[in-house]
Amino acid sequence: MTAPLPNFDRKPLPTGFLDEVRAVVGDRLGTGEAIRLQHGSS
Amino acid sequence: MLPDAVAFVRSTEEVAALVRLCVAAEVPIIAFGAGTSLEGNVTPVKGGLTIDLSEMNAILEVNQEDFDCTVQAGVRREQLNEHLRDQGLFFPIDPGANATIGGMASTRASGTNAVRYGTMREAILSLRVVTPDGKVIRTARRARKSAAGYDLTRLMIGAEGTLGIITEITLRLHGIPEAISSAVCSFETLKGAVDTVVQSIQIGVPVARIEILDDAQVRACNAYSKLDYPEKTTLLFEFHGSERYVEEQVETVREIAGYNGGGEFLWSNLPEERNRLWKARHEAYYAAVNQRPGAVGWTTDVCVPISRLAECIVETKEDLATSSVPSTILGHVGDGNFHVIFAIDPKRPEEMIEVEALNDRIVARALAMDGTCTGEHGIGLGKQQFLVDELGDAVEMMRLIKRAIDPKDLFNPGKIFQL
Structure with missing residues (x-):
């Protein structure tokens, strides 16, 4: 049957992680709500 | 359920670098193509970094005489066919949506041409994959057949990004018919x-x-x-x-x-x-959803042996006749795969409950006929219990594979099954 999903743990990103990602992809890193919403489901 | 951030990558090397960062920091990592999947396959349930591959959209090579090509994961199927047309070739897998080839590989997609040309399982010769340890592997060469060890290509196809990130795909092509x-x-x-x-x-x-x-x-x-x-x-x-x-x-x-x-x-x-x-x-x-103003669509995806198809659709149609929610049936009948499309009023939550109960019965009917809960959409979030109903202890072997390859459960966590 269609079972309810569990509650998934969500941890904050480690300090400095996004700076490390930005060092790889530069300004091709999005953190704004619109871009996150666009990638939030399918 | 949103990602914490989205990185738009342009090369396999960038993907590998991001994978190494995520694994070191224990951040979930989700590959994203066109976002056209239907079972919550790319929903970042634990947040983390979504890697959008849509800018990896280069067609790397076409080998006209060998009827194959290699593309980056963000190439869309319509883009590929436009590129191939002048060379008398085409890529037949057509799920309807203009999905990316990487996404189609990850969900083992198919569509209207599968009865003649097969699914992504048959269409793929080889993959380039960034594995959870940050390495880049190629799962096979371009040879039409190979008996070289475990079939890692087929392991990755349909894995929904839970075992690594597909960055390049080598595809079988076909001549455009006269x-x-x-x-x-x-x-x-x-x-x-x-x-x-x-x-x-x-x-x-x-x-x-x-x-x-x-x-x-x-x-x-x-x-x-x-x-x-x-x-x-x-x-x-x-x-x-x-x-x-x-x-x-x-x-x-x-x-x-x-x-x-x-x-x-x-x-x-x-x-x-x-x-x-x-x-x-x-x-x-x-068309199905538009029949009811303001409705949202919800679709099922069972597939049965073709000898049982008429019986399965007739019984399903009788069941649907008892429902207050408008629905239609369409399917890739040559494969035994059909979809029920429900047009649900989002202001009536009881309709969702009714549709889920109908879907439970559709899947149970298909499984009783030795069919599957998903012909082409994948398991994602929505069909995990059905997967257990369908394959039983085989799901435990899937968990063993997942734990061996991605021990920190960082690659598209929460999908296909719960660890």
Whole structure:
């Protein structure tokens, strides 16, 4: 049957992680709500 | 459930660098193509970094004489076919949506051409994959067959990004047929339509597409796509081959359809007629949902052995008749795969409960016929219990594989099964 999903743990990103990602992809890193919403489901 | 951030990558090397960062920091990592999947396959349930591959959209090589090509994961199927057309080649997998090739590989997609050309499982020769340890592997060479060790290509196809990130795909291609004809035929009974399909396949007619639409779906398509087909169970066909061979196929299937109660067999070799027909087919989902203003669509995806298809659809249709939620049926009938599209009023949560109960019964019916809960959409978030119902202890072996390859459960966590 269609079972309810569990509650998934969500941890904050480690300090400095996004700076490390930005060092790889530069300004091709999005953190704004619109871009996150666009990638939030399918 | 949103990602914390989205990185738009342009190379396998960038993906590998991000994977190493995520694994070191224990951040979930989700590959994203066009976002056209249907089972929550790319929903970042634990947040983390979504890697959007849509800018990795280069067609790297086409080997015309070998009938293959290699593309980056963000190439879309329509883009690929436009590129191939001048070389007399085409890529046949057509799920309807203009999905990325990487996404289609990850969900083991198929679509209207699968009866003749197979699914992504058959279409892929090799993959380049960034593994959870940050390495880049190639799962096979371009050879048409190989007995070289474990079949890692097939392991990655349909893994929904839980075992690594696919960055390049080598695909089998096909020559554009000399002649293509399409046909439409309506039937008095659903059984007559399905029997036509089974008998056509049994005698070896290599039909390229056979799609079924129930009367409700035809009604919706007529209204949405400005058509005037009889509002009965209808089969849509496409035939590929030489001029003469296509004519033979059309004639054979026309006879079989007539024997099974089919009405007028309307066929055409005009591209504009064919395009009109398949455009309507591709719009069928929107047509079904559009019948009810303000509705949202929800679709099922079972697949059964073709000998059980008529029985499965008839029983499903009887079950749907008891529901207050409008629905239509359409399917890739040559594969035994069909979809029910529900048009749900989002302001009535009780309708979602009703539809889930109907879907539970549809899946139970398909499994009882030795079918599957998903022919082409994947498991994602929505079908995890069905996967257990379908494969039992085999799911434990999947968990063992997942734990061995991604021990920190960082690659698209929470999908296919819970660890």
